[in-house]
Amino acid sequence: MNYAVIFAGGTGSRMNTKTRPKQFLTLHGKEIIIYTLEHFExxxxxxxxxxxxxxxxxxxxxxxxxxxxxxxxxxxxxGGTTGQESIYNGLNAMRDQISDESIVLVHDGVRPLIDEELISDNIEMVKKKGTAVTVVPAIETIMLVDENNQIVQNVDRQRCRVVRAPQSFRYQDILEAHDKARKAGINNIVDSATMMAAEGYTLYPVEGKPENIKITTPSDYYTFRAIVEAEENSQILGL
Structure with a gap:
């Protein structure tokens, strides 16, 4: 069995909207969270x-x-006070109701530009390897800085990947990692991939498409709108 945990517990402070959280902003009358949920539905x-x-x-x-x-x-x-706590709440809600061996795809509610293939690839990778983390290749130069904010090292771009979502695991594995972190008083791990890596799991990449962005800022929203409208135009015009 395969399940999705969609976390949309944030208030979207970087979106500069005072009317509603970013996941409930609309495009063509439909909320961003619904665009996301429909892919899994x-x-x-x-x-x-x-x-x-x-x-x-x-x-x-x-x-x-x-x-x-x-x-x-x-x-x-x-939602919780942090992203980690929000994901835990979504996982914990399923406790004792789904099989430990179930596959869980953890995904952002404001990452609506996924597709059926990416969901399928995540599921298949977990079946084969036990973990799956969506990534895209790094396309710009990446450098490291030290504590003095000075550039100290150039990183080989060919070996770099930008981590996105879904991030997918066996339910028992990800739930146990969260339980362990909470017991240790840790509540600010940035994402599931980071948590599972810290627990010693080997992470296996699933390459997604560049347009699988997280809508965090106004410019992200405009990019989302442009992509959706381009897709709609291609369907109408048969391009």
Whole structure:
């Protein structure tokens, strides 16, 4: 069985919007979170979805799920104080309700430009290797700086990958890692890949498409809009 944990517990301070959180901003009348959820809803191998949402927006989310006929969302949890805690809440909601061997894809609610192939590739990689982390090749020069903010080393770009999402694991493995971190009082690990690497797991990359961006700033939103409109135009015009 395969499940998705979609975390949308952030307030989006970098988006400069005072009206609503970034995951509930709309494009062509549809909320970003719905664009994201529809990919998992429509994927034949996804059996259920756990959504983490800002607590004050849960009722609104439920109305959207009904409006857009999103049927696979089985758990809705309030967001935490950090991204790590939000993901834990989404995982913990499924505790004792799904098999330990189930595959869980952890994904950002504001990363709506994924596709069926990427979800399938994540599932297959976990089946084969036990972990799957979506990446894209680094396309710009990368350098390291020291504590004095001086450039000290040029990094071989050919060996660099930018980590994105989904990040996918066996349910028992990722839940145990979170339980261990919480017991140790750790609550600020940046993402699931970092947590699992710290636990000694070997991470296996799944290459995604460059447009699989996280919508964090206004410019990200405009990029998202341009890509969606380009896809719509290609369908209409047959390009």
């Amino acid at each position: 429509n994927h034949p191998d996804i059996d259920g979805i756990s959504v983490v949402c800002i607590e004050g927006w849960i009722d609104y989310l439920k109305k959207l799920l009904d409006k857009y006929q999103i049927k696979k969302v089985k758990w809705i949890s309030p």
